[in-house]
Amino acid sequence: MQFSTLAIHAGEPGGQAAGSTISPIHMSNTFLVDPEVSFSAENLGPESPFIYSRWGNPVVQVLEQKVAALEGGEAAVAFSSGMAAVTGLLLHNVQQGGRVLVSDVAYAGVREFGNDLLHSLGIEAEPVNMSELDEVEAALQRPASLLFLETPCNPILRLTDIAAVSRLAHRYGARVAVDATFATPLATRPLELGADYVIHSLTKYFGGHGDAMGGIVVGSAAEMGALRQRVGIHLGAVLSPFNAWLINRGLATLPLRMRQHEANALQLARFLQDHPRVEAVVYPGLPSHPQHQLAKKQMACFSGMLTFRVAQPQPLIRRMQQHFQLFHYAVSLGHHKSLIFYIPTDELQQSSFRLPPENLRAYRRFAGEGIFRVSVGLEDADDLCRDLRRVLDPA
Ligand SMILES: Cc1ncc(COP(=O)(O)O)c(C=O)c1O
Incomplete structure (x- = not known):
């Protein structure tokens, strides 16, 4: 079955209660069980009935x-x-005194988790530029259990060659996890390229409407069984049935939405590239993206995320807050509504990233002193360009 068919039909049970054609929301915390069902999560397997x-x-x-x-x-x-x-x-893949390699540029919360909680548990989360194979290989000279990377990475849209990094990591006995939230499986399927795990923030493109938070890990059946027992059940950060239902509904239109996000983003990227006030635009679908060849090889859809730079961001932020009619000045991404947010390089470096000098130089090649990160929504692209012109053109 093709992607758009799977997005609608995969996982759906055949017959539904009362002849319903849509999966119902099961809000029940607990389920009727046979007396012999075990009370311990240790005894649960993929075939176990619903219990709790x-x-x-x-x-x-x-x-x-x-x-x-x-x-x-x-x-x-x-x-x-x-x-x-x-x-x-990450917790599933580490042991006390262990070491993981984490993309030097990733969603800030991930880097903060590595710097703070993992560090305090005696686990080294070493930042590595996953887009430079020799840096990855140098870091692999000491044992590491897992490589964690994002492609395109948040916020600078730098790409990592998943197949090449996976080959390298496996040679050194390390596993590879790819956060492909920005790409979605319509663009890139990391498992097919050799990665061991794929991660998504379902909060973004999967749900697609900015109204439900969630996350997911995909991998082999054996690994996912162990992950559910050790981490899902014991740490307890499980998805609510209501959010699962909303995100499942969002998924039905994922392929259609992603194509429109891509078309809109391309039009906005070209508009921004031609605007005299804009110094640089980064979008994987533009030939000017430093890794456009890799983007063409690894992304079947360039998605809806772009960044741009201007010389004086502060007055522009104020104009955005006063004059935007469509864009929301807000964090997050992947929603039907267009979102924009300014991310200053120094602030992120001091609070979250703490990049060594060479990695910081590499970051600045994409982001300079700071970037506007744009999540291009599903509004009419001409209307979005007009909204941007309203704030970019001199008053
Ligand atoms: C690439 C990426 N991964 C993970 C996350 C975290 O997702 P959530 O906000 O659903 O916890 C984000 C959030 O922005 C993200 O951009």
């Missing part, structure tokens, strides 16, 4: 099976947020 919603829930399972099918994976475990998925997978 922290262990498994029918509508959450529909979503897990659908996302696994879209990623070409065997199984998935859903979490209450993207961060819960990332931190759960």
